[in-house]
Amino acid sequence: MTPAEASRRLRALCARAPVIPVLVIEDAGTARPLAEALVAGGLPVLEVTLRTPAALDAIRAMAAVPGAEVGAGTVLGPEDVAAARAAGARFAVSPGATPALLAAAEGEGLPLLPGAATASEAMALLARGYDVAKFFPAAQMGGPATLSALGGPLPQMAWCPTGGITPETAPDYLGLDTVLCVGGSWIAPRALRDARDWPAIEARARAAAAL
Numbered sequence: 001m002t003p004a005e006a007s008r009r010l011r012a013l014c015a016r017a018p019v020i021p022v023l024v025i026e027d028a029g030t031a032r033p034l035a036e037a038l039v040a041g042g043l044p045v046l047e048v049t050l051r052t053p054a055a056l057d058a059i060r061a062m063a064a065v066p067g068a069e070v071g072a073g074t075v076l077g078p079e080d081v082a083a084a085r086a087a088g089a090r091f092a093v094s095p096g097a098t099p100a101l102l103a104a105a106e107g108e109g110l111p112l113l114p115g116a117a118t119a120s121e122a123m124a125l126l127a128r129g130y131d132v133a134k135f136f137p138a139a140q141m142g143g144p145a146t147l148s149a150l151g152g153p154l155p156q157m158a159w160c161p162t163g164g165i166t167p168e169t170a171p172d173y174l175g176l177d178t179v180l181c182v183g184g185s186w187i188a189p190r191a192l193r194d195a196r197d198w199p200a201i202e203a204r205a206r207a208a209a210a211l
Helices: 003-014 028-040 055-063 078-087 099-108 119-128 143-151 170-174 190-194 198-209
Strands: 019-023 045-049 069-073 091-093 132-135 158-161 182-184
Touching: 003 091, 003 099, 003 132, 003 158, 019 198, 028 045, 028 055, 028 198, 045 055, 055 069, 055 078, 069 078, 078 091, 078 099, 119 132, 143 158, 143 170, 158 182, 170 182, 190 198
Parallel strands: 019 045, 019 182, 045 069, 069 091, 132 158
Antiparallel strands: none
């Protein structure tokens, strides 16, 4: 998969909803009903971070949910790319980008949303052929003001900002021409997941989908 093909795929995924839920799943047994609630609420594109032992099993369970497009987050190197692909991930997300990671994703045919936070990092991705990136950590790196500034010299780069975004600040990002969608962890907090309160999570997803 070429970088341009990966970026086209990510643009299509980002167009499906304004928010991609960023999920840290400790219990794979909650994965399927969680995905069902999020999809029912209008958020079909889901990112499961590879930060817990349950993450790969969660991806497998969620990938079986009709309408769900499940990706792996916190993908840091070739081993993560291979494991995510084997688990059924349809895309990958990374906080940054290294030559080894980019080459692995391209070799595996797994669309990658690489991370960038500076003009130099964005320019390096553009030079390789990527024109969609994750802006991380968004709030700590200056939020919408920084993305607006980067859009001046780099209007061809589209972004999915993630990190510290809330329901209150999400519209400020989504109002920028260069922002395709945002990543958010507020939609399915652990307390609601532990309580198996799927209706509440579906309601939060519905509110996010309306942003």
